[in-house]
Amino acid sequence: MAQTPSDAVMMKSGEICFGLNYGNSAWSEYWEGDSLRENGNIGTLTTKSITGGFMLGILDRVNMIAMLPYVITDPSAGVVAGDKGIQDAAIFVKGLIYEHKAGPGNIKFLASAGLLLPASDYVPEHPFAIGLGCPDGIFRGIIHYDADMGLYGRVDGAFHLRGNAILDRNYYYTTSGYYSDEVDMPDAMDYNATIGYIFPSKHFKVEGVLNGFNTFGGFDIRRQDGGFPSNDMEAMRVGLNADYYDLLVKGLAVHFNSNYTLTGRNVGKSMMFGGGISYQFGLWGKKDKAQSSSPTPQAN
Amino acid sequence: MLTQSCEKEIPSYNGFESYTYASLDEDGGTWDPILLTSGADTAIAAPEDVTSDAYLAELDEVKGYVGSLNADEQEAVDYWGNNTVIRWQEIAQELVAKYNLAPSPNEDGSYGAPSSANPSVYPYFPFAHPPYAVRAYAYLAAAQYDALITTWNYKYAYNRPAPYKVDGSITPAYPDNDLPSYPSEDAAIAEVSSEMLKFLFPLEVDYINGLAQECRESRKWAGMNVESDLVAGDGIGGYVFRQYKARAANDSMKFAQVDAATYAGYESAADLMFGDMWPHWENLEVPQRPVGITPAYGKVKTWWIGSPADVRPGPPPAVGSAEYEAAKDEMLEYTKNATREQEQLAYFWGDGFGTYAPPGHWDRIAADYIVQYRYNPLRTARTFAYLNTAMMDAGISCWDTKYYYMYPRPPQGNEDILCLFGLPNFPSYTSGHSTFSAAAATVLGYVFPAEASLFESYAQDAADSRVYSRIHWRFDSEVGLDVGQTIGEIATAVAATDGAD
Numbered sequence: 001m002a003q004t005p006s007d008a009v010m011m012k013s014g015e016i017c018f019g020l021n022y023g024n025s026a027w028s029e030y031w032e033g034d035s036l037r038e039n040g041n042i043g044t045l046t047t048k049s050i051t052g053g054f055m056l057g058i059l060d061r062v063n064m065i066a067m068l069p070y071v072i073t074d075p076s077a078g079v080v081a082g083d084k085g086i087q088d089a090a091i092f093v094k095g096l097i098y099e100h101k102a103g104p105g106n107i108k109f110l111a112s113a114g115l116l117l118p119a120s121d122y123v124p125e126h127p128f129a130i131g132l133g134c135p136d137g138i139f140r141g142i143i144h145y146d147a148d149m150g151l152y153g154r155v156d157g158a159f160h161l162r163g164n165a166i167l168d169r170n171y172y173y174t175t176s177g178y179y180s181d182e183v184d185m186p187d188a189m190d191y192n193a194t195i196g197y198i199f200p201s202k203h204f205k206v207e208g209v210l211n212g213f214n215t216f217g218g219f220d221i222r223r224q225d226g227g228f229p230s231n232d233m234e235a236m237r238v239g240l241n242a243d244y245y246d247l248l249v250k251g252l253a254v255h256f257n258s259n260y261t262l263t264g265r266n267v268g269k270s271m272m273f274g275g276g277i278s279y280q281f282g283l284w285g286k287k288d289k290a291q292s293s294s295p296t297p298q299a300n
Numbered sequence: 301m302l303t304q305s306c307e308k309e310i311p312s313y314n315g316f317e318s319y320t321y322a323s324l325d326e327d328g329g330t331w332d333p334i335l336l337t338s339g340a341d342t343a344i345a346a347p348e349d350v351t352s353d354a355y356l357a358e359l360d361e362v363k364g365y366v367g368s369l370n371a372d373e374q375e376a377v378d379y380w381g382n383n384t385v386i387r388w389q390e391i392a393q394e395l396v397a398k399y400n401l402a403p404s405p406n407e408d409g410s411y412g413a414p415s416s417a418n419p420s421v422y423p424y425f426p427f428a429h430p431p432y433a434v435r436a437y438a439y440l441a442a443a444q445y446d447a448l449i450t451t452w453n454y455k456y457a458y459n460r461p462a463p464y465k466v467d468g469s470i471t472p473a474y475p476d477n478d479l480p481s482y483p484s485e486d487a488a489i490a491e492v493s494s495e496m497l498k499f500l501f502p503l504e505v506d507y508i509n510g511l512a513q514e515c516r517e518s519r520k521w522a523g524m525n526v527e528s529d530l531v532a533g534d535g536i537g538g539y540v541f542r543q544y545k546a547r548a549a550n551d552s553m554k555f556a557q558v559d560a561a562t563y564a565g566y567e568s569a570a571d572l573m574f575g576d577m578w579p580h581w582e583n584l585e586v587p588q589r590p591v592g593i594t595p596a597y598g599k600v601k602t603w604w605i606g607s608p609a610d611v612r613p614g615p616p617p618a619v620g621s622a623e624y625e626a627a628k629d630e631m632l633e634y635t636k637n638a639t640r641e642q643e644q645l646a647y648f649w650g651d652g653f654g655t656y657a658p659p660g661h662w663d664r665i666a667a668d669y670i671v672q673y674r675y676n677p678l679r680t681a682r683t684f685a686y687l688n689t690a691m692m693d694a695g696i697s698c699w700d701t702k703y704y705y706m707y708p709r710p711p712q713g714n715e716d717i718l719c720l721f722g723l724p725n726f727p728s729y730t731s732g733h734s735t736f737s738a739a740a741a742t743v744l745g746y747v748f749p750a751e752a753s754l755f756e757s758y759a760q761d762a763a764d765s766r767v768y769s770r771i772h773w774r775f776d777s778e779v780g781l782d783v784g785q786t787i788g789e790i791a792t793a794v795a796a797t798d799g800a801d
Contacts, residue, residue, distance in 0.1 A: 121640060125647060171660075
């Protein structure tokens, strides 16, 4: 995507952007608690997604981001079918809070807040569920430093305030039994440390990311049990992203993203590749907006 | 975390408020028990008179709790309430859910087996699959019922009033009634239930002891019983447990899980009889589980039916027959086009691994109606006893049928049929859930006649859900419902003459 709730990209007031992204994530091993295992009744689980995105520069310092993914899961073995459907709708507001000259470059402080909401009645207890089935309020802080010569670094962290997941059944066992279709989801956090480089042409950008995710609580998958929305989920991932801006026409960009799970708990040891396109243009604002319609320059 | 204080608690038990019993069933001591000969099988000594020094000392202990319970004690009084039979059923459901997990494969692709001799060695004992689960529920419920018939017998033989009737300074925590308090029904239930559950779930001894202790003590905190009421109840619970334990030791359950060599005999017998009509059922997991779950469960001692062969249905359709092809087309259709409503039913009635299993689902439903109809503990226990013994007979009959015909599950030989969740490790024909459910609906329809059509619709939903999830053929469910109903009718015919109606 041309901008995410966890980066430092800001669009000028009146700028609008549409994006489409394809993702392909696969694992053949997963952590059952802290024990990495294979499962002959799953084989390799592949999760494909197509995400439509929409971004808007409300003010120069306040942007809005909305996304809606369609997800397909597909196990390579066993007798259980995968699942597919519209997953969680996301809407975020991101703001540039403070920007200051520091050393050879610029430091920026940003924050974003948003909500994920299941956008269809998909089944969170499906063996190969497309999502967790819970509302997720995400509050993120971002510190970004643009050094000289196109080099930049960024750290960000978010708190996930998660509401209950709703099941089709009204009894379940976690570490004790519950007579309800509602599952109390542990809250969670995620964080990223990113180093990137913008090539002198200002068209091409690459970055490496270290990403972590941790729930606050939750329970381990017991031996030979299935996963459950309120599991204790942890993951540490490394990723590589690349973007090319103003491809052929001004405002058109292509994006590549990937990550690999190094360690985890109650999650798959996945390898993910994704790619997409976006198109950004001016809708309102100053007459000279065409000059600022590219997200590549220092605003990154 | 931030919102914990304002979030509503997710219920971990039936949240009923203690209620006034619709009746006391004063003649309950004369009803026919399930296993005992009568409610007078064990002798219980007469209690001390309420004017005796011994009694007054016990009464002082209870008076000491009036208005001085700490938060934990008050919580225990509220939790256990005035129908502890329901609580012990819930505890059994939770233990089944905890132990309802199949063994994980070893590195070399083999599978270990739980051992009652070494329960704490993985795979832990027991694996509370549906046959184990329904047997646990049946023994628990039948023993509870016999213990309460015995309790009622002595309550009305001795007629000792409750502490709050003797001393007006004691306010009972629950609605008052004229039920004599010696022996304590709740102590009898705590003792028989805890002993039975420790016997069935040997790794849970400490957990269960803690619950039993709290259940028992909470009667004094609630002003319902004095210590000698509880001691007499303990004695009844212990006696009845020993009778049921002796039955359990000789009900053939220990032979139900056969070894691979014996299992080969089941396969060749099915091949000999039916090999020209269908390939025998095989486990489709990777790595393959070499033996199905409890092939000899059909030989376990029944409660109400004679030999399972007496109610064994005729054969399912041959592979390739018109009826088979129609059923296969239905499986393919649901694989591609099951509606969300059909999937919802499939998950709602799924009752698979990590759950209380299909019989536990019916016990949970029964509890709602027991509370709605304000049943006293004796009538509650009777409902669970006939419900669960009928469901166990349904299970025995169904397992006899499953391993007699050894009929393949829909995806066996049909790779285009995919399921909503994993296949159980036993043959397809007939559907266990359908058989359990029809037996359950029949018993509950007898107990609560005004709700009979509702229970019948639930059983139909449960049966349909197995078809929607593609783990059963349509005929597995239909025939399972028929046989389950027959077994339910056999059980209710006995219940109708036990003296309670």
